[in-house]
Amino acid sequence: xxxxxxxxxxxxxxxxxxxxxxxxxxxxxxxxxxxxxxxxxxxxxxxxxxxxxxxxxxxxxxxxxxxxxxxxxxxxxxxxxxxxxxxxxxxxxxxxxxxxxxxxxxxxxxxxxxxxxxxxxxxxxxxxxxxxxxxxxxxxxxxxxxxxxxxxxxxxxxxxxxxxxx
Amino acid sequence: xxxxxxxxxxxxxxxxxxxxxxxxxxxxxxxxxxxxxxxxxxxxxxxxxxxxxxxxxxxxxxxxxxxxxxxxxxxxxxxxxxxxxxxxxxxxxxxxxxxxxxxxxxxxxxxxxxxxxxxxxxxxxxxxxxxxxxxxxxxxxxxxxxxxxxxxxxxxxxxxxxxxx
Numbered sequence: 001x002x003x004x005x006x007x008x009x010x011x012x013x014x015x016x017x018x019x020x021x022x023x024x025x026x027x028x029x030x031x032x033x034x035x036x037x038x039x040x041x042x043x044x045x046x047x048x049x050x051x052x053x054x055x056x057x058x059x060x061x062x063x064x065x066x067x068x069x070x071x072x073x074x075x076x077x078x079x080x081x082x083x084x085x086x087x088x089x090x091x092x093x094x095x096x097x098x099x100x101x102x103x104x105x106x107x108x109x110x111x112x113x114x115x116x117x118x119x120x121x122x123x124x125x126x127x128x129x130x131x132x133x134x135x136x137x138x139x140x141x142x143x144x145x146x147x148x149x150x151x152x153x154x155x156x157x158x159x160x161x162x163x164x165x166x
Numbered sequence: 167x168x169x170x171x172x173x174x175x176x177x178x179x180x181x182x183x184x185x186x187x188x189x190x191x192x193x194x195x196x197x198x199x200x201x202x203x204x205x206x207x208x209x210x211x212x213x214x215x216x217x218x219x220x221x222x223x224x225x226x227x228x229x230x231x232x233x234x235x236x237x238x239x240x241x242x243x244x245x246x247x248x249x250x251x252x253x254x255x256x257x258x259x260x261x262x263x264x265x266x267x268x269x270x271x272x273x274x275x276x277x278x279x280x281x282x283x284x285x286x287x288x289x290x291x292x293x294x295x296x297x298x299x300x301x302x303x304x305x306x307x308x309x310x311x312x313x314x315x316x317x318x319x320x321x322x323x324x325x326x327x328x329x330x331x
Contacts, residue, residue, distance in 0.1 A: 010299065152320060
């Protein structure tokens with residue numbers, strides 16, 4: 001898949017879905033090619049779970065939560081709990097890197113399929129603490145959050161093996 | 167830092183403006199309160215220009231360039247030249263930190279004012295390697311690029327003084 005932020009057309013849905021795909025593909029690009037060891041290395045001593053594999057696993061379950069639980073009202077299948085609020089980060093350390101990558105890639109496909117049927121004005125099934133989001137807001141939030149984590153992955157990757165790039 | 171990403175209304179322009187404002191406020195929140203020295207510290211040996219002050223300065227020129235040049239087709243305003251491709255970053259090391267912050271706040275307000283009014287379907291007047299673009303693409307791109315740099319600032323700030331959030 002070509003990683004690009006250039007949309008096929010200039011309308012709202014085309015631009016937004018292309019931007020989502022771009023940030024998702026960038027997350028994968030930043031993690032692919034790392035050794036098992038480097039993918040699990042957390043170089044910042046104050047954040048021992050900030051490593052590439054854990055962040056990609058976080059992005060996977062975060063996307064599951066926003067799309068399948070908040071928008072569609074489905075069951076929360078993420079490995080986090082009250083006892084293990086960072087369970088999805090920890091789970092990224094427990095399986096081979098390829099499994100983390102495959103899990104994220106599958107979620108990305110599922111997200112695209114599920115969103116394709118939804119009008120951006122559709123209100124989410126869940127009402128959050130402060131507000132009631134619609135599909136449009138959730139997609140923009142996923143772009144923003146994934147982009148910010150891509151910034152983390154940029155520096156983690158550079159610290160891991162010196163490689164850089166947009 | 168009281169930045170919120172929750173808009174009052176959920177139409178396209180409202181959510182995009184609020185998300186840009188949130189990303190801008192986050193960038194400012196990550197840089198404010200640093201000492202002059204820590205704001206200029208680039209902890210990655212392989213990226214000696216990646217300091218908080220330089221990133222915030224870069225973000226100001228990113229907004230100015232996309233709006234003035236790409237959107238409205240104006241002349242280049244940024245300090246970037248062929249000889250100094252990274253001037254938007256390293257200018258941040260020359261200016262006082264307060265000045266870097268003030269100039270970013272000024273640009274951030276100006277950018278929000280433009281996107282509050284412009285037709286989001288407007289075709290860009292400048293040239294771009296991406297071909298024809300709309301105003302909405304530029305607005306979304308600024309959100310994406312600012313958020314990604316905020317990820318850099320998260321880590322730089324944590325390495326500078328341990329603060330997170």
